[in-house]
Amino acid sequence: MLEGIEVKLNCNYFDNREEFENIANKIIFTGAIDEYYNYCFGELEYRSVRFETEILDKENYQGNAVVNYTEYEVPYTRIIEHKHFEFGTQPKTVISREYSDKWDRTKEPYYPINDEKNNALYEKYRKLADKDEKVIFGGRLGQYKYYDMDKVIEQALNCVKKELN
Ligand SMILES: Cc1cc2nc3c(=O)[nH]c(=O)nc-3n(C[C@H](O)[C@H](O)[C@H](O)COP(=O)(O)OP(=O)(O)OC[C@H]3O[C@@H](n4cnc5c(N)ncnc54)[C@H](O)[C@@H]3O)c2cc1C
Structure with missing residues (x-):
């Protein structure tokens, strides 16, 4: 799709606003x-999120890529177990707990x-x-x-x- 089109990555529009505004x-x-x-x-x-990631010394943690938590008492909203996206068979597993986070201009919106x-x-x-x-x-x-x-x-x-x- 992008054949013949110049692609620039990792550029913040606002760092070079004038240049970007004048190329098209x-x-x-x-x-x-x-x-x-x-x-x-x-x-x-905006609402931001932050992730706490852990490597566990076990093959399987939750049997599924994503489990949502809606209880008031649980501080995270979901746990992602990455290997299940790719049907991984590694002896260890990586999980990320996702927490809601208040947004400010230093965070991802x-x-x-x-x-x-x-x-x-x-x-x-x-x-x-x-x-x-x-x-x-x-x-x-x-x-x-x-x-x-x-x-x-x-x-x-x-x-x-x-x-x-
Ligand atoms: C944690 C998480 C999990 C999700 N899971 C799912 C899911 O399971 N299923 C599903 O359907 N959807 C999911 N989504 C939603 C999905 O990611 C969004 O629907 C989709 O990415 C929205 O596309 P978009 O084009 O609006 O924004 P984005 O994909 O965020 O694209 C916006 C682009 O603009 C660029 N950009 C922003 N500001 C600037 C700047 N100043 N200068 C240069 N570039 C800039 C960003 O870098 C980014 O590439 C999830 C989202 C999150 C955050």
Whole structure:
């Protein structure tokens, strides 16, 4: 798909904003919309997560790649046992406990928090974006919306159809 297209990895758009803005007529931006507009209406809130990873001296811990924990008393929300994604047969196993974490600008904004307050703030950014002909905002952070993998691909395909028609 990317044959003949220059790909640059590990570049933060905001570290070289001027360069990126001037290499194309149109930009598809999948980072955070509030950051793109320098938080001009204020900061949207996100939920971050952190992982605690452990190597266990046993072949199998939970028999499954992911187990969710919803009890109030349990501090993590799920345990990932990586080998089960690949049907691994190693004598040891690696597990990661996933904890919800409060987001600040030093952390990864994993999930939007789509409550009334944040949705209203996002609407202000969306209206600004509607007037901006140079940029298309896509995905979770660009559209401040929770998307699973299949939904985000659907959204990207619909966006292409709309743009190319
Ligand atoms: C822990 C976890 C587990 C998940 N498990 C599942 C699952 O089991 N099934 C499922 O369907 N979905 C799952 N998801 C959700 C899935 O990852 C998302 O639906 C999908 O990745 C969303 O695609 P996206 O394009 O919106 O965002 P991303 O895939 O995050 O793409 C955004 C891209 O923009 C880049 N970017 C952001 N800011 C900048 C910047 N300033 N400069 C340059 N580049 C930037 C990022 O590096 C990234 O490559 C999971 C998500 C998480 C966090």
